[in-house]
Amino acid sequence: MADPPVTLKDVAARARVHPATASRALNPETRLLVREDTAQRVLEAAAELGYRPNTVARSLRTRRSHSVGVLIPDLNNPLFPPIVRGIEDRLAAAGYVALIGNTDGDAERERMLFEQMRARHVDGLVLATVHLGDPLLAESARADLPVVLMNRVAHDYSLPSVSVDNERGIRMAVAHLAGLGHTRIAHIAGPQEVSTGLARYRGFITAMEAHRLEPDPDLIVTAKAFSIEEGRRCSQLLVKRDLGCTAVAAGNDMLAIGCYAALDEAGLRCPDDMSVVGFNDMPFIDRLRPPLTTIRFPHYQVGTEAAQLLLERIAGHTGPVKVLFLAPELVIRGSTGPRGGAAAEPAAQPRQ
Amino acid sequence: MADPPVTLKDVAARARVHPATASRALNPETRLLVREDTAQRVLEAAAELGYRPNTVARSLRTRRSHSVGVLIPDLNNPLFPPIVRGIEDRLAAAGYVALIGNTDGDAERERMLFEQMRARHVDGLVLATVHLGDPLLAESARADLPVVLMNRVAHDYSLPSVSVDNERGIRMAVAHLAGLGHTRIAHIAGPQEVSTGLARYRGFITAMEAHRLEPDPDLIVTAKAFSIEEGRRCSQLLVKRDLGCTAVAAGNDMLAIGCYAALDEAGLRCPDDMSVVGFNDMPFIDRLRPPLTTIRFPHYQVGTEAAQLLLERIAGHTGPVKVLFLAPELVIRGSTGPRGGAAAEPAAQPRQ
């Protein structure tokens, strides 16, 4: 019923050579060890039989699975699909595949997935979830398993990593707002246990100081999660405090969406009464009313670069550890306007 | 430097049994073949050494990779992350992993990924991309490779599949609009080569007839893709034709977003001048202004069910082929209102 799988032996038989020779001929690395015409014969035989090398057997022998594990919090977070695609595209180009694991921020789940991946003998790991000092890192090191961090930085250069420059990004946001005349600028900070939350908070402070603006502690609210609901709650707080703030730099787009909701409920208009800047440039965020001004995060490149770094480590490149930061970009849309909103020109509607 | 990996032989040695015995003791299926106390000894030894079975070797021997391939058009399409998570969660519970491949609708890429997956000896395939009659299906059959379709249906029951009931969904949309008094209802149809596009178009026609409304051919525009831009183009056409239509049932949410843009540009208000219904309930679509009324598609369950069906086939269940339809659900938000928009009550703002 089912076609019996074609093995190397079958190809060898048809090409009238020994399996070893067939193997050499089929492998680009070793093709030069075999005479041109025999190689050709083998290749033809393989094509005719529809030979497909058995990756599993190859892995067992070479101790390379040509797969890597990718641990992320949740694929449903719109940040990750482009990152994952970046990873997969870069890996695919190198003949690798990614095994995706969603941890949901649960340490136990993370551990389980890690075990799974080790059992499957992945050649390396891309980790977007670990906190520094995570035992997974030590274990990976002990197992000589290459690791690359995403959106996390090991400041002692102990691990390669790829992230967007969060501090710089939020500074761009503040500069933009300051340029529009805003002085009372609030910050809805992300959770401070998360490195992105912390970095953006820090960036906010420095940026304010750089612009000779005082970062009023009462205008800084910390969200418990990067969620719409938390953004709403924090914004409600700001509105209630009524401290004359005219602009908000949100820790990310989700928080900014929550801010929209709170403003709505309070009968405030954006950007006339309050300018809002997000962070990430999530898909479709430009479709909100008003379209959100935000900091673009080169998601896809984060993925490709992380994959690239990992592939280099897997290949045994043993150079200095690379800690890569990608440049964020300010995307001005309709949610920010001059202080007072007086001569609020109609915000340009990006066509996309 | 690196810990040498612990193998079955090591465990066996420590437990003073033969590797074969250790294997039996460690495998739940065969544990009963070995005496209670020896099994215990083996288990302890394994724990002490931190033994991790080598999945690769096991796969080679058992010809089960415990992995399945998943071919989708593009993970960046917001439809897919929840589906993929559903698949991964269900698979993980069964000790399986998913290898995701993005085809970008490119047949050649699809073929390449298919080859990759066969080379990796996946135990089955979830296909969201194939058109019926795709050579991949014949090849899979020839290789005895279980396949489950997603959002595609083989009406001859030749393949198991999971999809949402598109016809029923669009009928719910039309019924909703008709209930609001609309009679001149337009349809922005998705590409008719895609099964979802076709099914929804058909559903639209039947629904209109069921409500004794005439489906005016001039009020049906077919998009070349499920994209915002196409939605915009098609809507512009409708607006220009000016045939007195007061409501639009869009083939999906992206088309509906494009419709929003076109209405905006034409100075028309939604829902006062035009009611709009989408399809899919994409993440964050409730954050548009107005929040989009749409047909909810149980994304996640499509994933879990597809995985479930596939696991059953892999396990050798050979019962009748299941063609599974999941019920869509109408989600009423702010983009639809009574014809004329006269007494347009303020649309309820869902809290989420």
Place this chain on the structure above:
DNA sequence: TTGTAGGCGTTATCAC
């Protein structure tokens, strides 16, 4: 340039 032989780690099939 090609063939030989052994083994990667596991499990299936014997025999004891």
Place this chain on the structure above:
DNA sequence: GTGATAACGCCTACAA
């Protein structure tokens, strides 16, 4: 109940 043995498909010293 347990041990011995072979084999899954491939790769790679080494020998020829």
